[in-house]
Each structure stands twice: as structure tokens, then as C-alpha cells.
Amino acid sequence: MNHIEVNFFRTMSVDDCFMGMSNTKTYILAGSNSAIAKETAIQLRSQNHRVIEISRSVPEGENQFQIEKYELGSFPKIEEKINGLVYFPGTINLKSFGQLSMQDFLQDFSIHVLGAVAFLKSYLNQIEKDGKSSIVFISSVAGSVGMPFHSSVSVSKAALEGLTKSLAAELAPHIRVNAIAPSLVNTPLGERFINSPEKLSAIEKRNPLRKVGAPIDIANMINFILSDQANWITGQVIGVDGGMNHIKL
Ligand SMILES: NC(=O)c1ccc[n+]([C@@H]2O[C@H](COP(=O)([O-])OP(=O)(O)OC[C@H]3O[C@@H](n4cnc5c(N)ncnc54)[C@H](OP(=O)(O)O)[C@@H]3O)[C@@H](O)[C@H]2O)c1
Numbered sequence: 001m002n003h004i005e006v007n008f009f010r011t012m013s014v015d016d017c018f019m020g021m022s023n024t025k026t027y028i029l030a031g032s033n034s035a036i037a038k039e040t041a042i043q044l045r046s047q048n049h050r051v052i053e054i055s056r057s058v059p060e061g062e063n064q065f066q067i068e069k070y071e072l073g074s075f076p077k078i079e080e081k082i083n084g085l086v087y088f089p090g091t092i093n094l095k096s097f098g099q100l101s102m103q104d105f106l107q108d109f110s111i112h113v114l115g116a117v118a119f120l121k122s123y124l125n126q127i128e129k130d131g132k133s134s135i136v137f138i139s140s141v142a143g144s145v146g147m148p149f150h151s152s153v154s155v156s157k158a159a160l161e162g163l164t165k166s167l168a169a170e171l172a173p174h175i176r177v178n179a180i181a182p183s184l185v186n187t188p189l190g191e192r193f194i195n196s197p198e199k200l201s202a203i204e205k206r207n208p209l210r211k212v213g214a215p216i217d218i219a220n221m222i223n224f225i226l227s228d229q230a231n232w233i234t235g236q237v238i239g240v241d242g243g244m245n246h247i248k249l
Contacts, residue, residue, distance in 0.1 A: 023048075024048050024049055024050065025049045025050070025083035025084065025226075026049070026050040026051075026052065026080060026081065026082050026083055026084075027044055027049060027050070027051055027052070027082070027083060027084040027085070027086065027226060028051075028052045028054065028078065028082055028084075028085050028086075028123060029041060029051060029052070029053055029054065029086050029088065030054045030055075030070060030075075030085070030086070030087045030088060030089065030115070030119045031054070031055060031070070031087065031088030031089035031090075032053035032054060032055040032058055032064075032088070033055040033056070033057045033058060034088040034089070034090075034187065034189075035185075035186075035187035035188060035189075035215045036088060036138065036182075036185065036187060036215045036218045036219055036222070037053075037055075037086070037088045038215070039215040039216050039218075039219035040086065040218075040219040040222045040223060041053065042219075043219055043220075043223045044223065044226070047223075050063065051063065052064075052065070052078060053065065054066075054067055054075065054076065055067070056068065056069075069115075070089050070111065070114075070115030070116075070118060070119060071110075071114070071115065071118050072118040072121060072122070074118070075118065075119060075122035075123070078123065078126065079126070080126065081126060081127075081128050082123055082126045082127050082128065082133070083127070083128055083132070083133050083134070083226075084127075084133055084134045084135065084136070084226045085119065085120065085123055085127070085134075085135045085136070086135075086136040086137075086138075086222060086226070087115065087116040087119050087120075087136070087137050087138065088138055089111050089112070089115050089116075090111065090112055090138060090140070090153075090157075090189065091107075091108055091111055091112070091153065091189070092153060092189050092190065092193075093107075093108055093152050093153060094149040094150060094153070095149060095152070096148075096149055097151050100151060100152050104152050105152050105155065108152045108153060108155070108156045109155065109156050109159065111156075112153075112156035112157060112159070112160055113156055113159045113160055113163065116137055116160060116163065117163070120135065120167075127175055129174035129175060130174070131173050131174060131175075131176075131231065132176075132228050132231050133174070133175045133176065134175070134176045134177075134178070134225055134226045134227075134230065135167070135171075135175060135176070135177045135178075136178055136179070136180060136222055136225050136226060137160050137161075137163070137164055137177075137178075137179040137180075138179070138180055138181075138182070138218070139157045139160050139161050139164075139179040139180065139181040139237060140153060140157045140181055140182060140183075141181055141182065141183045141239065141241050141244045141245050142154045142157055143157030143158045143160065143161045143179075143181055143237070144158070144161070144181070144237070144245060145244065145245055157181070160179060161179055161181075161237050164177055164178060164179040164235065164236075164237060165235050165237075168234045168235030168236075169235065172234060172235075176225075176230070176231070176233065176234040177234055177235065178225050178230075178233060178234060178235070178236045178237070178238060179236070179237045179238070180218060180221050180222060180225065180237075180238050180240055181237050181238065181239050181240070181241065181245065182213055182217075182218050182239075182240050182241055183207060183213060183239075183241035183242055183244040183245075184203055184207075184212050184213060185212065185213035185214065185215060185217070185218060186212050186213065186214055186215070187215055190212070194212055200212065206244075207241075207242040207243070207244060208242055208243035208244065208247040208249055209242035209243055210242075211242050213240065213241070213242065217240055218240055221238060221240045225238070
């Protein structure tokens with residue numbers, strides 16, 4: 001009995017109190033209807049962090065804001081101090097270069113890159129400049145690996161990676177900026193590439209770890225990069241991709 005009481009006291013007094021009060025942070029997720037964003041929000045909330053969601057499809061509610069487009073002037077005013085921003089919006093617009101119109105390139109660039117710029121401009125002044133705050137962009141393996149039919153998404157994600165590095169330099173040592181680059185993940189965006197056993201098997205065979213990603217695989221890394229445990233990491237594009245970016249079997 002004594003043994004149980006002692007352990008309970010130790011846990012409550014050190015870990016829970018620390019997590020519950022002094023370590024609570026506020027994060028804004030743009031594009032919060034993304035499957036990866038939803039998993040990220042679950043993880044952050046389970047650690048007692050405050051999550052503010054912005055999406056074209058989220059119902060308006062406490063800490064939830066609906067906007068029409070990810071562009072300057074659309075983002076809600078949020079007055080409080082922010083510890084981290086994550087920008088999720090993206091597309092997988094795969095067509096041959098000949099089929100991609102100028103409008104396709106413009107639209108993809110606008111969603112992936114200009115939306116991220118507008119998001120950051122909207123909240124940069126509120127971010128705590130304490131050397132721990134963290135901005136995370138979601139790139140793709142297509143940002144650095146050449147793949148057919150990916151020219152539009154590739155242009156956009158490569159630009160996002162450039163923005164990551166440039167901003168990491170400009171905002172150091174006050175704010176960290178990193179990107180995460182997944183390979184194919186099982187979300188509504190990736191679903192059409194794996195919606196039959198044959199397609200799934202073909203995609204799995206191309207991956208060094210023989211696996212399509214799950215939202216939790218990416219959310220785990222986002223969560224880590226947002227956390228103080230990653231406080232010496234900035235300017236990085238981190239592949240969470242089963243090895244697709246660097247391994248050839
Ligand atoms: N799934 C993959 O295989 C994969 C691979 C590499 C990289 N990624 C990247 O991961 C990020 C999250 O995507 P996900 O896989 O989680 O897919 P998802 O669940 O289908 O979510 C799609 C995301 O893109 C936004 N979006 C979709 N169409 C849009 C449009 N026309 N205009 C503006 N926003 C639009 C959605 O915003 P709302 O919240 O407003 O709906 C949502 O944030 C994207 O940046 C994507 O490029 C995904």
C-alpha cells in the first residue's frame with residue numbers, strides 16, 4: 001500500500017504538474033482537415049497543449065476557424081502568444097508536363113507556397129521569440145526526387161523547402177523552421193493511388209520499407225519537431241518516407 005502511494009505522489013508532483021501547467025503551449029494548424037493534421041492535433045491535445053484549427057471545412061467553434069482560402073487577409077485575428085505553426089494544405093496534381101496548364105502551376109504554387117507565406121505573415125508577430133518556437137511545413141519526397149508527372153507539385157514543394165531554409169536562417173536564433181517530406185501516405189489525398197490491392201502492392205514494393213505511410217507516422221515527427229526536444233534542429237527537410245529519398249534497392 002505504502003509503495004503504491006509513494007509512486008502516485010511522485011508521478012503527480014513532478015510529471016503531471018509540469019506537463020499540465022508550465023509546459024502547455026499553443027499551436028496553430030492551418031489546413032486542419034488534413035488527415036495528418038487531425039492526428040497531429042490528437043497528439044498535441046493529449047499532451048495538454050492548446051490547438052487552434054484553421055480550415056476551409058472545420059465547423060466554427062472554440063479554437064476552430066473556417067476560412068475560404070489560405071491567403072493574406074483571410075486568416076482570423078489571434079491575439080495570444082503562439083509557440084508553433086504548422087501549414088498542411090497541399091494537392092497531388094499528377095499530370096504529364098504537356099497536360100499541366102499554366103493555371104495548374106499557379107494554383108498549386110498558390111496552395112502550397114503562397115498560402116504558407118500568408119499564414120506565416122499573419123502570425124509571425126505573435127510567435128514567442130524564445131529560441132524554442134517552431135514552424136513546420138509539409139513538403140513531399142517530390143520536392144527533391146525527380147518523378148514523372150510530378151512537375152507541378154515538385155515546383156511547389158521545392159519552393160517550400162527553399163522557404164524553409166531561408167526563413168530558418170532569417171529567424172535564427174529566435175524561431176526554428178523545418179519541413180517534413182513524406183512519401184505516399186494513406187490519406188484522402190493519397191487514396192486514389194492505393195485504392196485497389198494491385199495499386200497498394202505496387203506502391204509498397206517501390207518503398208524500401210515496403211510500406212505506405214500512415215498519418216501517425218508523419219504526426220509523430222511533427223510533434224517531435226514542435227517540441228523542446230528538437231530545440232537544436234532548424235533549417236532541415238526531414239524525410240519520413242520509408243527511405244524513398246535516399247535509398248535505392
Ligand atoms: N498523402 C500523401 O501521400 C502526401 C505525400 C507527401 C506530402 N503530403 C502533404 O501532406 C499535406 C497534408 O495532406 P494529407 O495527406 O493529410 O491530405 P488530406 O487529408 O487529403 O488533406 C488535404 C489538405 O490540403 C488542403 N487542401 C486540399 N485541397 C485544397 C485546395 N484546393 N485549396 C486549399 N487547400 C486544399 C486541405 O485543407 P482544408 O483543411 O481546408 O480542407 C488539407 O489541409 C499536404 O501538404 C500534402 O502535399 C501528402
